[in-house]
Amino acid sequence: MPNYDELQQLVTQVRRDILRMVHKVNSGHPGGSLGCTEFFVALYNEIMELKDGFDMDGIGEDLFFLSNGHISPVFYSVLARKGYFPIDELNTFRLIDSRLQGHPTTHEGLPGVRVASGSLGQGMSVAIGAALAKKINGDEHLVFSLHGDGELQEGQNWEAIMYASGNKVDNLISTIDRNGQQIDGATEDVLPLGDVAEKFRVFGWDVLEIENGNDLEQVINGLNEAKSRTGKGKPVCIVMTTEMGNGVDFMMHTHAWHGKAPSDEQLETALAQNPETLGDY
């Protein structure tokens, strides 16, 4: 049984990290980061089997690939608080000479990151490759990936989606963050995605849905259910509905905070809604 109190404290602290990181450099992407906080906290602290330390090959442990790299704040905060690198390093987000680049990279050697992402639509292909390597190596651990819903407009995803089912890549769990928003507005206004779950189903995936991706219990149960469906001949997709900007009232129900930092006053309001739990960096 997960310790929901502890996990919820971590969620709140990660939200504070995201807001403070983005505010400090007046740039970055808080909306999608806040929307996926529960997912990251659950994945790294309840779901994935991880070795101590970090090596690129990741043999003998579960792997995670972030395809929508712009939500780097939540990724960095959760990695740091999991112990991949010093929490104080969050102070360097997007600054010159930092390992915490605007979008995640391997170039500066940041532990926890296995491929660069940011140019959208590439992460699922990389995750498939890593899953195939696990199969060749006889490594029964899983590969997880996260993708924005707007990102599915990139055609490479559909090449990857077709490949994964056609080749029974059944050690892969790809989650779609269905927040319904992208830079220019609602996904259904910019370029309609329609029924994402059904699209994956007709492409041959085993699909499950998490109705509220900002409810820790639902996220953990959904991810555990997905794990139980691996190894059965189909890649597994989770369509997870989230609220962009979750946890900060004025950032919710809009796409305005996709890539915008809060002002000093807005930060104060946002932090007041998320009181410090585990200690700020």
Add this chain to the structure above:
Amino acid sequence: MTKYTDQGKQDTRSGYGAGMTELGRTNPNVVSLCADLIGSLKIDTFIKENPERFFQVGIAEANMMGIAAGLTIGGKIPFASTFANFATGRVYDQIRQSIAYSGKNVKICASHAGLTLGEDGATHQILEDIGMMKMLPGMTVINPCDFNQTKAATMAIAEHQGPVYLRFGRPKVANFTPVDQTFEIGKALMLNEGSDVTIIATGHLVWQSLIAAENLENQGISAEVINIHTIKPLDDEAILKSVRKTGCVVTAEEHNYLGGLGESVSRVLALHYPTPQEFVATQDTFGESGTPDQLMEKYGLNNKAIEEAVVRVLKRK
């Protein structure tokens, strides 16, 4: 003039296939990917002998590059292969972010490069690929000249840690370099010593340069011929050593003069030893349908074009 014997015309892509067959038998970490062009890439034997290490991705090159990047995570050495056009221009951003910037140990293996793809025409004849690939930080760029050298290069890049672009072609051309040669990445090969002019060539133009040198010798012109199989990293020392002796250069390649070997040589010369240079290359144009020989003649990429360039450059000394 050093004599070279054609051991029998073969296509460089078959050299790639032969190299993959060897790697399949000797290096268990090597895996192969292809985008619906197995026959064209000559990898049938590798696939037959190592079915569990081959990945058919279908007509989906972007996905192929991403999967190749992912396969390195877990220690595999992926050789991702298709036509040069689809291995570079079509998937530049996938190579840039998922492979080059991410420092992945992927070998991008590109057949049917340049005009000599022939009748399929300009949609398939890429003349910009060397430029695109050499501009990527950390990317090694190799364009071997014949079957034997392509086979040796294929095997050598498996031992090299980091992304590589290996470029080869479709037509059967002279096979004149040694069987079972050792391939040293980044090392220029002196094919003929001369004193009047340096001809620096890559790929299919190397054999044409040897023919040109022989014809020039008959006219009393002594041409040094250097085979640059590795365009990046370039063997600056070998180039400078030769040019300090001859005082002028002709570069020859099956590629646009913009972004190709010629411009890489120009940079070395401009920095260290400014020297007259002529470019045997396509002149910022697309190709067209035709036989390989017709195209090389029309676009000025054969021994005759090299000889004319030598005459021009000698006047500028």
